[in-house]
Each structure stands twice: as C-alpha cells, then as structure tokens.
Amino acid sequence: MKHLHKSTSASFFAFVNAALLPVLFACALLTAIRSAAQAPVPDSPAIEAKARAMVAKLTLEQKIELIGGSPTTMGTIPMPSIGLPSFRMSDGPVGVRSWGPTTAYPAGAALAATWDPALMRMEGEDLARDARARGVHFLLGPGVNIARSPRTGRNFEYFSEDPFLNSVMDVAYIQGVQSQGVIATVKHYALNSQEFNRHNASSDADERTMREIYLPAFEAAVVKGHVDAVMNSYNQVNGVHATQSDFLNLKVLKGEWGFQGILMSDWDATYDAVGPANNGLDLEMPSPKFMNVQNLVPAVRSGLVKESAIDDKVLRIVRTALRYGFLDRPQFDPARSTYSVSDRAVALQGALESITLLRNQDHLLPLDPAKIKTIAVIGPNAYPAVTGGGGSSLTTAFEPVSTVTGIANLLGPRVSVLYSRGLPESNDFFQQTNWAGGIKAESFPSSDFTGMPVVSSPKFIADWRPDTRGPEQKSPRSIRYTTAFKADKTGKYLLLAAAANDDVRKVFIDGKQLEADRLIEGHTPQAWPLDLHEGQTINVVAEYLPHDSVNHFALGIAYEPDLISAEARQMAAAADVVVVAVGFERYSEGEGHDRTFTLPWGEDALIEAMAAVNPHTIVTVTGGVGTDTRRWLSKVPALLQLYYPGQEGGTAVADVLFGKQNPEGKLPVTFDTSWTASASYPYFYPVKGADTALHVTETDGHKVDYVIEHINYGDRLMVGYRYWTTTGKHPLYPFGFGLSYTTFSFSNLKVPATAASGSTVAVSFDVTNTGSVAGAEVAQLYVSDPSAKADRPERELKGFEKVRLAPGETKHVTLSLDARAFSYWDTSAHKWTIDPGKFVLRVGDSSEDTPLHADLTLN
Numbered sequence: 001m002k003h004l005h006k007s008t009s010a011s012f013f014a015f016v017n018a019a020l021l022p023v024l025f026a027c028a029l030l031t032a033i034r035s036a037a038q039a040p041v042p043d044s045p046a047i048e049a050k051a052r053a054m055v056a057k058l059t060l061e062q063k064i065e066l067i068g069g070s071p072t073t074m075g076t077i078p079m080p081s082i083g084l085p086s087f088r089m090s091d092g093p094v095g096v097r098s099w100g101p102t103t104a105y106p107a108g109a110a111l112a113a114t115w116d117p118a119l120m121r122m123e124g125e126d127l128a129r130d131a132r133a134r135g136v137h138f139l140l141g142p143g144v145n146i147a148r149s150p151r152t153g154r155n156f157e158y159f160s161e162d163p164f165l166n167s168v169m170d171v172a173y174i175q176g177v178q179s180q181g182v183i184a185t186v187k188h189y190a191l192n193s194q195e196f197n198r199h200n201a202s203s204d205a206d207e208r209t210m211r212e213i214y215l216p217a218f219e220a221a222v223v224k225g226h227v228d229a230v231m232n233s234y235n236q237v238n239g240v241h242a243t244q245s246d247f248l249n250l251k252v253l254k255g256e257w258g259f260q261g262i263l264m265s266d267w268d269a270t271y272d273a274v275g276p277a278n279n280g281l282d283l284e285m286p287s288p289k290f291m292n293v294q295n296l297v298p299a300v301r302s303g304l305v306k307e308s309a310i311d312d313k314v315l316r317i318v319r320t321a322l323r324y325g326f327l328d329r330p331q332f333d334p335a336r337s338t339y340s341v342s343d344r345a346v347a348l349q350g351a352l353e354s355i356t357l358l359r360n361q362d363h364l365l366p367l368d369p370a371k372i373k374t375i376a377v378i379g380p381n382a383y384p385a386v387t388g389g390g391g392s393s394l395t396t397a398f399e400p401v402s403t404v405t406g407i408a409n410l411l412g413p414r415v416s417v418l419y420s421r422g423l424p425e426s427n428d429f430f431q432q433t434n435w436a437g438g439i440k441a442e443s444f445p446s447s448d449f450t451g452m453p454v455v456s457s458p459k460f461i462a463d464w465r466p467d468t469r470g471p472e473q474k475s476p477r478s479i480r481y482t483t484a485f486k487a488d489k490t491g492k493y494l495l496l497a498a499a500a501n502d503d504v505r506k507v508f509i510d511g512k513q514l515e516a517d518r519l520i521e522g523h524t525p526q527a528w529p530l531d532l533h534e535g536q537t538i539n540v541v542a543e544y545l546p547h548d549s550v551n552h553f554a555l556g557i558a559y560e561p562d563l564i565s566a567e568a569r570q571m572a573a574a575a576d577v578v579v580v581a582v583g584f585e586r587y588s589e590g591e592g593h594d595r596t597f598t599l600p601w602g603e604d605a606l607i608e609a610m611a612a613v614n615p616h617t618i619v620t621v622t623g624g625v626g627t628d629t630r631r632w633l634s635k636v637p638a639l640l641q642l643y644y645p646g647q648e649g650g651t652a653v654a655d656v657l658f659g660k661q662n663p664e665g666k667l668p669v670t671f672d673t674s675w676t677a678s679a680s681y682p683y684f685y686p687v688k689g690a691d692t693a694l695h696v697t698e699t700d701g702h703k704v705d706y707v708i709e710h711i712n713y714g715d716r717l718m719v720g721y722r723y724w725t726t727t728g729k730h731p732l733y734p735f736g737f738g739l740s741y742t743t744f745s746f747s748n749l750k751v752p753a754t755a756a757s758g759s760t761v762a763v764s765f766d767v768t769n770t771g772s773v774a775g776a777e778v779a780q781l782y783v784s785d786p787s788a789k790a791d792r793p794e795r796e797l798k799g800f801e802k803v804r805l806a807p808g809e810t811k812h813v814t815l816s817l818d819a820r821a822f823s824y825w826d827t828s829a830h831k832w833t834i835d836p837g838k839f840v841l842r843v844g845d846s847s848e849d850t851p852l853h854a855d856l857t858l859n
C-alpha cells in the first residue's frame with residue numbers, strides 16, 4: 001500500500017503553479033499551527049484584524065445576505081465589495097459528486113470496515129484533490145452519525161455503531177481533506193440516526209446517551225480533527241430542531257468544544273429565522289429561506305436578534321476563508337486531474353481493505369482459478385456495478401467495475417463467465433402479473449375517492465417511475481384499482497406494491513388492509529409474502545393518492561419460485577462455482593427513508609435456488625449494515641459483506657475471491673440475528689400516541705405546523721455490541737469480526753497493575769500470524785468498568801490497531817488509554833468522571849472474541 005501514499009506536501013505543491021507558492025505556504029503554515037494545538041485555537045491576530053476590518057465595511061443587510069446560501073449555485077453568495085468570492089460546495093462524503101462525474105470511493109461503512117486511519121487520511125487527501133480539480137471549497141463530509149439500527153437508511157454513508165471507531169476515522173478523513181486546502185464538513189449534527197420524517201422527528205435522548213454515544217465523533221472532529229465546518233441535521237433533538245438548539249450549537253459545539261469554524265444547516269433544515277440566528281447557526285443552506293433580510297433586519301431592529309450575533313456568523317465565514325487563503329488563490333487547481341489512475345488506486349485500496357469475509361465453510365475460499373472452467377455470477381447486484389447507496393452521496397462514477405466484469409477481468413478468456421440477473425426488474429414483475437378478470441381503475445377528482453370517477457381498464461398496474469417527479473399536483477386525484485388474482489399453484493407468492501415518496505397507498509386483500517411499512521415507503525417496492533393454494537382467488541383493491549401530477553403506483557403478484565429465471569438456474573447448475581450478488585442499492589437503501597432488515601424482494605429465494613443446484617454458492621451482499629440471513633445462511637458455504645465498495649468494487653471482489661487479496665475487513669457494526677433481536681427494535685419507531693402538533697411562528701407572523709414524531713432513544717447506551725455483550729446474548733456476527741485466509745493469535749498482554757486515575761495507561765501485547773499466508777489483523781482493545789457507580793456497558797472499544805503480518809511473524813503492539821477511555825458521563829455533575837477501582841482490559845479480534853484480559857486498578 002506504501003506506493004499509494006501520496007505525500008501530502010510533496011505532491012500537492014508539485015501540482016501548484018509556482019506563482020501561488022508563497023500564498024499557499026503561508027496557508028499551510030497556518031493549518032500546521034492549528035493542527036499542532038490540542039483543541040481549536042483562535043486565528044492569528046493578523047487574520048482576526050483583517051476579518052474584522054472586512055466585516056466592518058458591510059451594512060447589516062449585506063451581513064445578513066452573507067449568512068444564506070446562493071439560491072442559484074451550490075455554495076455561498078459573493079460579496080465583491082470586500083473581495084469575498086462565492087465558495088463552492090459539493091457532496092460528499094464518498095466522492096465529489098455535485099459537479100459532474102467523479103471517482104466513486106467506497107462508502108463510509110466500508111471505510112470504517114478497513115479500521116485503517118492511514119487509508120482514511122489518504123482518501124481524504126484524494127477527495128480534496130478531486131475537489132480542487134472542480135474548484136470546490138467545502139466538501140460535505142464526513143458523515144459520522146451512529147449506526148444505531150440496521151434499518152437506518154444512511155448507515156452506509158456513516159461509519160459505525162461505535163463512537164471511538166467513528167472518532168478515529170473521522171479525524172483521519174478531516175485531516176486528509178483539510179490538508180489540501182479544502183474545508184471538510186462533519187455532518188449531521190446530531191442524533192440523525194433515522195431517516196423517516198427526518199424534518200420533524202425528534203430524537204429524544206438523555207444527556208449521558210448523547211455524550212457517550214452520539215456526540216463523541218463530532219467532538220473528536222472539532223477537538224482533534226479541527227474541522228472547519230459542521231452541518232446541523234434535519235431532525236429535532238429533545239423537541240428542538242438542531243439548527244436552533246442552544247444545547248447542541250452554543251453550549252456544546254461552540255462553547256465546550258471551542259469550535260471556530262462555520263456551522264451550516266442541512267439543505268432546508270431551518271424552520272425559523274430568529275431561533276437559528278440566536279442559537280449558533282452561521283449559514284443557512286441552500287438558500288436564505290428564513291435567515292434573510294426580510295426576516296432578520298426587523299428582528300435586529302426590534303432587539304429579538306443582536307447584531308453581534310450576526311457579526312459573529314459573518315466573521316466566522318470571513319475568517320475561515322482567510323485561513324484557507326481563499327481570497328488570495330484560486331480554489332480550482334488545473335494541475336489536479338479530474339480523473340486519474342491514482343484516484344482509481346485509492347478507491348481500489350479502500351474496497352480491498354473493506355470487504356469482510358463472514359463465512360467460509362471448509363475453506364471454499366480462496367478459489368483456485370486453475371480449477372475453474374465455468375463460473376456463474378448471478379443476481380441484481382452482479383451487474384451493473386452498485387457503487388453506493390441512494391441520495392446526496394451517490395456519485396456518477398466514470399468507469400465503475402461490476403462484480404461480473406471484475407471476475408471476468410481477473411480470470412481472462414480461459415474461463416467461461418456466465419451472467420444472469422436471476423430476478424425480474426420491478427417493472428417487469430408488475431407487467432407480468434396475470435390479473436384475473438381484468439382491472440378496474442377509477443380516477444376520482446378528489447383526494448378522498450369522491451366525485452365522478454374516470455374509469456379505465458389497464459392491463460397492468462405498472463406506473464412506477466422511481467426517478468421521475470411531476471410538477472406539484474394542482475387538482476387532487478385519488479385512484480382506486482379493483483382486481484383479483486387466481487393462484488395456479490399452491491405455495492409462496494409475493495405481492496409487490498410501489499409508489500413514490502409522499503404518495504399514499506393502501507392495499508386490501510379480501511377486504512383486509514395489508515399493514516404498510518412506512519419507514520421504507522416510497523423508495524422501493526414493498527413486498528408482502530402470501531401463502532395461497534391452487535385455485536384460490538383473492539380480491540385485490542388498491543387505493544392510491546398521488547402527491548404530484550404523475551402517477552407512480554405499481555402493484556403485482558407472482559409465485560415466488562417463478563421469479564427465479566430458468567437461465568440462472570441452468571447457469572448455476574452448469575458452473576463450478578456460483579457467486580450470487582445480492583443486497584441493497586440506491587432505491588432500497590438511501591437518504592430520506594429507512595430500509596428493510598430483509599434483503600430486497602426475491603433475493604432470499606434467489607440464493608436458495610442457486611444453493612439448491614450448486615453446493616459451491618458464494619453470496620456477496622451489498623449494504624451498509626447487517627441483513628436477515630436466516631432463510632439461507634446455513635445453505636451456503638461462503639458469505640462476503642461488500643458494504644458499498646465504490647467504483648472498483650468488482651475488481652476488489654474478484655481479488656478477494658481468488659486470493660489476490662487476503663480479506664481483512666472487520667465489521668464496523670454488529671450483525672443482529674433478526675430485526676426483532678436488535679437492540680434498537682423496541683425503540684426505533686416513533687412513540688405511539690406521542691405525536692404533537694407544534695406551531696412555529698416566524699418573524700413575519702406566518703405560521704407553520706409541524707407534526708413532531710418522538711423517537712425515544714430508550715436503548716440509551718445499549719447500541720450494537722454494547723447491548724449484546726451486556727446482555728450476554730450472541731449476535732449473528734459480532735462487531736469487529738471478519739475472517740481471513742490466515743489465522744492469528746494474541747499473547748503477552750502487559751498492563752500495569754495500578755495507575756493514577758486520569759493518567760495515560762500503556763497496554764501492550766503481541767499479535768502473531770499463525771497461518772501460511774500474509775494477512776492483516778485488527779487488534780481491538782475493550783475496557784470494562786465493573787466497579788463503576790453507574791451502570792456501564794459491559795465493554796467498550798477504546799483502542800485498536802491494524803497489524804500486517806507475514807506468515808509466522810509477530811508484532812508487538814502498544815496502545816495507550818487516556819483518561820476518557822475510563823470515563824463515563826456523570827449525569828448529576830454534568831461532566832466526565834472516573835470511578836477509581838477495578839477495570840478489566842480485554843484484547844482480541846472482535847467484541848466477542850477477546851482471548852487476552854488483565855485487571856487494572858485506578859487509584
């Protein structure tokens with residue numbers, strides 16, 4: 001990997017026009033001065049004086065204009081009178097996506113699975129160079145929200161379920177990005193660990209839960225990473241929108257952590273003018289919907305908002321721009337390629353290090369290419385490449401490598417590579433349904449199925465267009481479909497219904513409404529299993545309320561075994577090995593909605609069908625986190641978790657399957673046995689009956705209603721492995737787990753018997769590669785505090801190191817534990833505290849497998 005480490009200073013400066021060197025040098029020096037400090041420090045007196053002089057030249061109106069984004073470009077507005085250009089922004093976090101095609105790097109969960117902060121830093125540097133090639137000043141990443149539940153739609157963009165792992169990775173990412181003269185934006189602050197009703201849902205958590213689980217990654221980003229931008233989330237926290245939370249923004253972020261940079265809103269995450277203006281929001285994005293001249297000038301004049309609060313925001317923007325040298329040099333760097341082989345190499349390295357081998361019965365893997373004549377690569381995720389999940393992080397990659405093409409590239413022409421999707425596309429499914437007796441479609445000129453309907457008889461109910469939105473609906477419509485389905489075989493059927501987000505759909509079978517999963521509504525077809533017997537006819541009624549002027553509704557029923565194509569079965573039977581590529585993709589896992597725990601429809605059946613005809617069936621799953629494997633896991637010998645591997649995913653999968661890469665990814669999340677067994681299950685949904693209508697009055701007197709849904713973070717500290725290890729139950733696969741083609745052992749743990757409370761404690765041990773091939777192990781250090789006065793999770797990750805070892809090689813590892821590693825948040829004193837007494841330190845390769853342990857007493 002060494003060759004991939006592009007030296008930060010050498011290569012960066014080599015790219016830059018010599019005329020700019022003095023300016024850049026001054027800028028780099030400032031960054032270095034800031035990074036050397038423990039916590040953020042104020043800018044130099046020179047920057048401070050210049051910023052103040054610039055701001056002093058602005059009128060109140062101009063200052064207010066500067067704290068809202070540009071309605072026409074993705075960025076800030078310019079202020080030519082003081083020489084301030086417009087600053088360009090781009091998503092983030094896994095590629096510079098907003099200005100055309102780009103390199104698609106592995107998603108956050110994949111990067112966390114590498115447990116490799118050096119790689120993370122390198123990716124940060126690369127992302128920033130991609131940003132400079134596009135003149136981008138702000139990269140909207142990293143995303144560091146906690147993967148509280150396997151159903152959270154954006155887990156894949158974030159890192160992990162653990163605050164320590166998140167912190168280490170985000171600091172490396174931020175330092176990489178910012179070292180190249182690009183501002184990193186850590187998001188979404190805070191407690192945005194679910195997507196449903198994201199504008200209004202309130203994440204209700206007690207302070208200890210926030211401090212110990214949900215805030216540390218942001219704290220590290222500010223205090224250790226010196227991040228220069230933070231993005232507030234959409235949601236409310238304990239009933240207050242993040243963008244106007246005194247606690248989050250003023251007390252904690254800018255107060256305790258000393259954040260000196262710019263706090264921006266998520267896109268349209270403001271809901272008021274005065275609240276955000278007074279509670280720390282510096283920049284409203286993407287446009288000044290609330291924090292505008294019309295609202296804030298009167299608010300300042302009447303004393304509702306102090307002018308000094310506006311000045312503080314503008315000063316932060318100007319100071320940050322000066323700190324980065326944005327006024328003295330172009331952000332566009334023509335010496336930096338928009339696309340390059342070195343980008344591809346970094347993206348590939350991330351994918352190679354992240355892929356996690358979860359099951360490998362009888363050492364089926366690695367495969368020996370010499371022994372394979374035919375390989376079948378089957379499944380919806382085999383081709384085209386699934387580089388990322390859906391939403392604002394999804395990039396258009398220049399040349400993504402699919403699993404099929406990656407395998408074919410590796411094997412060359414000698415081996416026959418067979419490919420089939422194996423399952424129909426959703427639209428084919430809808431168009432293949434054999435409705436009995438036709439369909440009656442009644443379109444009513446109202447939103448409640450009243451009035452004189454226009455009646456038609458379509459052959460199918462197949463209007464789902466996931467990428468199309470119509471203009472807002474001017475005159476309301478409601479559509480009722482009445483039909484029937486007759487089963488010609490006895491067995492399992494699948495009913496699929498799809499509608500666009502914000503549409504309302506209801507399906508009734510024989511008069512009984514099917515319960516809809518509103519967490520996933522809209523973005524992917526929802527499946528309901530039906531058990532029918534031969535000759536049985538069911539009456540089907542669907543009621544649909546479109547949100548815009550285009551219909552997006554589709555409905556179909558199929559006999560489940562018939563979903564699997566005959567071609568796929570034939571290929572699997574003929575092949576030496578089958579790779580079934582399944583999992584989530586942009587519609588089934590992404591921004592704005594949560595996801596199912598089960599695989600997308602038909603995929604369980606596809607795996608079963610392939611395993612039934614070929615015992616050498618390897619499953620690869622694309623997805624941010626765990627999924628339900630119960631139907632098929634025992635029937636397949638091998639399972640690989642790919643997360644979202646970015647554009648080089650196919651090459652990386654092939655390298656792992658054929659042993660060119662020894663798998664070294666380790667799970668950044670626990671894989672729960674089932675959704676109901678997940679720690680988040682009882683608490684993921686909004687609290688029933690607690691919905692309240694909140695009336696927010698804007699400064700212009702206009703009233704807006706919000707329905708807040710309260711999500712009780714009642715699982716408190718018991719997130720992921722904290723829950724499983726504390727309850728003594730066992731998950732499917734534990735946090736930190738991942739197999740290798742070699743084996744490792746741990747020995748020789750050395751921990752002092754006693755130490756002073758608050759001191760740094762050194763922990764050392766040996767890791768040995770006891771197998772016959774080179775490989776990498778992640779040594780994980782967990783701390784338990786059995787004598788704490790407060791209840792604490794049974795163990796918590798407080799250190800780790802990735803170790804690369806040749807066969808037979810041993811490395812001595814030393815990790816240090818600072819005071820925070822032993823502390824918990826004292827809810828009455830409102831501070832971190834250590835209870836002196838016994839601690840247990842455990843070392844191993846997952847949260848469950850910690851062969852070494854030693855006691856330590858803190859005095």
Ligand code: BGC
Binds near residue numbers: 187392
């Ligand atoms: C997302 C942010 C993103 C922003 C700009 C929002 O919908 O939540 O993560 O940075 O859009 O695209």
